[in-house]
Amino acid sequence: MTNYHNKSLPIGVFDSGVGGLTVLKSIREALPTENLIYLGDTARLPYGTKSPASIARYATQATAKLLEHEIKMLVIACNTASAVALDALKEQVHPIPVLGVVEPGATAAVAARPGGAHLVLATEATVRLGAYSKAISVQDPKARVREKACELMVSLAEEGWTDGEIAESIVRRYLNEAEADGFDVDSIILGCTHFPLLRDTIARVAGGDVAVVDSAVTTAVVVREILDSRGGLSDSEQPGHLHLLATDGATRFARVGGQFLGEPLTAEDVHLVDL
Amino acid sequence: MTNYHNKSLPIGVFDSGVGGLTVLKSIREALPTENLIYLGDTARLPYGTKSPASIARYATQATAKLLEHEIKMLVIACNTASAVALDALKEQVHPIPVLGVVEPGATAAVAARPGGAHLVLATEATVRLGAYSKAISVQDPKARVREKACELMVSLAEEGWTDGEIAESIVRRYLNEAEADGFDVDSIILGCTHFPLLRDTIARVAGGDVAVVDSAVTTAVVVREILDSRGGLSDSEQPGHLHLLATDGATRFARVGGQFLGEPLTAEDVHLVDL
Numbered sequence: 436m437t438n439y440h441n442k443s444l445p446i447g448v449f450d451s452g453v454g455g456l457t458v459l460k461s462i463r464e465a466l467p468t469e470n471l472i473y474l475g476d477t478a479r480l481p482y483g484t485k486s487p488a489s490i491a492r493y494a495t496q497a498t499a500k501l502l503e504h505e506i507k508m509l510v511i512a513c514n515t516a517s518a519v520a521l522d523a524l525k526e527q528v529h530p531i532p533v534l535g536v537v538e539p540g541a542t543a544a545v546a547a548r549p550g551g552a553h554l555v556l557a558t559e560a561t562v563r564l565g566a567y568s569k570a571i572s573v574q575d576p577k578a579r580v581r582e583k584a585c586e587l588m589v590s591l592a593e594e595g596w597t598d599g600e601i602a603e604s605i606v607r608r609y610l611n612e613a614e615a616d617g618f619d620v621d622s623i624i625l626g627c628t629h630f631p632l633l634r635d636t637i638a639r640v641a642g643g644d645v646a647v648v649d650s651a652v653t654t655a656v657v658v659r660e661i662l663d664s665r666g667g668l669s670d671s672e673q674p675g676h677l678h679l680l681a682t683d684g685a686t687r688f689a690r691v692g693g694q695f696l697g698e699p700l701t702a703e704d705v706h707l708v709d710l
Numbered sequence: 711m712t713n714y715h716n717k718s719l720p721i722g723v724f725d726s727g728v729g730g731l732t733v734l735k736s737i738r739e740a741l742p743t744e745n746l747i748y749l750g751d752t753a754r755l756p757y758g759t760k761s762p763a764s765i766a767r768y769a770t771q772a773t774a775k776l777l778e779h780e781i782k783m784l785v786i787a788c789n790t791a792s793a794v795a796l797d798a799l800k801e802q803v804h805p806i807p808v809l810g811v812v813e814p815g816a817t818a819a820v821a822a823r824p825g826g827a828h829l830v831l832a833t834e835a836t837v838r839l840g841a842y843s844k845a846i847s848v849q850d851p852k853a854r855v856r857e858k859a860c861e862l863m864v865s866l867a868e869e870g871w872t873d874g875e876i877a878e879s880i881v882r883r884y885l886n887e888a889e890a891d892g893f894d895v896d897s898i899i900l901g902c903t904h905f906p907l908l909r910d911t912i913a914r915v916a917g918g919d920v921a922v923v924d925s926a927v928t929t930a931v932v933v934r935e936i937l938d939s940r941g942g943l944s945d946s947e948q949p950g951h952l953h954l955l956a957t958d959g960a961t962r963f964a965r966v967g968g969q970f971l972g973e974p975l976t977a978e979d980v981h982l983v984d985l
Contacts (some may be wrong), residue, residue, distance in 0.1 A: 475882060477759075477760075478754075478760065478764055479753075479754060480759075484755075484962060485752075485753065485958050485959060486958050486959045489753055489959075490956050539947060559962070586865055586868065586869055587862070587865045587866065587869055587871070589865070590861055590862045590864070590865040591862065593861065594861055594862055596862070596883075601876070601880055601883060602878045604875060604876045604879065605876055609873075613962075630957065683760050683761050683764050684759065684760060684761045684764075687759060688835070
């Protein structure tokens with residue numbers, strides 16, 4: 436058993452692909468001296484259209500790989516995997532702490548608009564499981580929640596078409612469909628790690644009164660709280676190392692992932708692993 | 711070894727997901743008395759953004775599964791798998807005949823616009839491999855070919871947003887990008903099995919002079935020719951049976967696949983298999 440109390444160990448971050456790099460980016464900004472190891476299961480992405488049984492199996496395998504590298508905390512930076520497999524992964528890595536992105540997103544939305552009407556934009560699998568609806572209703576029984584699958588927004592983010600007329604039309608269509616029966620939105624939760632790239636467009640289309648909640652930022656805050664609570668924050672004064680793993684396509688990972696991480700990557704930065 | 715000369719055996723059709731159902735549909739229309747077995751590798755779709763090594767491994771596994779069911783011919787109804795793995799699959803199933811969708815598409819485009827400028831709309835992996843460029847230049851050395859990755863069009867087809875303003879804007883943007891330096895298109899090849907659903911929109915945006923070439927239809931014609939040439943066409947007078955296999959998500963396969971096949975499907979029509 437690894438001594439997961441070793442403060443210099445990395446935080447492990449897992450996603451189905453490159454989208455979780457938006458979460459990684461937020462963690463790096465909040466905790467710049469932490470070592471980080473990221474695993475993107477690019478060979479089997481997207482998870483969002485797969486069955487729960489397959490998603491759970493993939494997440495377990497990815498987690499086992501991160502455990503081989505020794506980590507002091509695990510962040511499931513994929514809404515779909517968080518929705519499907521969080522409890523199973525907690526058991527798998529016990530007693531290492533595990534955080535998904537659904538709970539922090541729900542917390543942030545409830546804090547921003549207590550008793551409000553929340554619209555969760557997410558993948559098909561996340562919506563089908565209703566994970567945000569459950570997490571929000573536990574925290575705020577008066578809140579109303581609607582979840583909407585927005586698969587085209589995933590492609591928009593991957594293609595890099597994140598602003599302009601096409602992005603606005605697609606976002607508008609999804610929002611119109613979600614509000615068609617008079618559901619008057621107070622907050623929009625970006626329930627897929629690809630969607631922070633579309634944040635400005637979503638905010639513009641939704642209008643100024645709507646709070647746009649990004650689980651990447653709130654997840655980073657909670658990571659800090661969890662580590663701090665157990666005295667596990669890095670005490671280094673140097674910038675942390677970043678280690679990137681992917682299960683397929685280093686070149687594409689570097690190209691698309693660079694957009695998500697907000698800094699250029701090359702294929703040499705990405706190490707291919709087999710699960 | 712199966713007696714693959716048995717005319718009542720099914721034609722095996724393989725795709726990474728539901729897109730190949732457009733090819734299956736064309737084969738059914740051309741050859742209504744043939745038995746057909748379709749395998750969609752939905753657990754690992756999309757292939758279009760994966761590496762060649764992974765795509766080849768997936769295609770080999772899927773083909774092995776279809777061979778278990780005994781087939782008299784194999785159709786690779788996936789442009790990406792055709793571009794990557796056709797030769798390997800021919801070796802794997804020898805002496806059963808194998809047909810990909812790239813060659814028939816190239817043949818149809820060359821026939822429609824000899825010496826012309828062809829624009830191939832496809833996935834990233836198909837474009838990277840340049841399979842259409844090679845196939846066309848062998849058949850027509852005077853032809854010019856440009857290949858363009860159009861990942862958002864895949865999502866449009868899956869979401870069912872195949873006409874209207876959003877679909878037109880996206881198609882227009884891809885065509886404008888492809889023609890930006892004065893490449894004046896004579897034919898557009900639908901180099902991804904999802905794109906026949908966008909055929910009308912593509913034709914409208916491209917304008918009346920441009921031939922829109924659908925490899926699904928030409929593939930069905932060549933399937934008939936190959937079977938006929940070896941005396942392998944079904945001699946039944948009854949409509950053929952259709953057997954649908956998928957590696958994940960029977961419900962989603964039925965919902966999205968019904969659009970591609972052009973008839974409603976239920977999850978009970980789809981048998982889950984493990985590769």
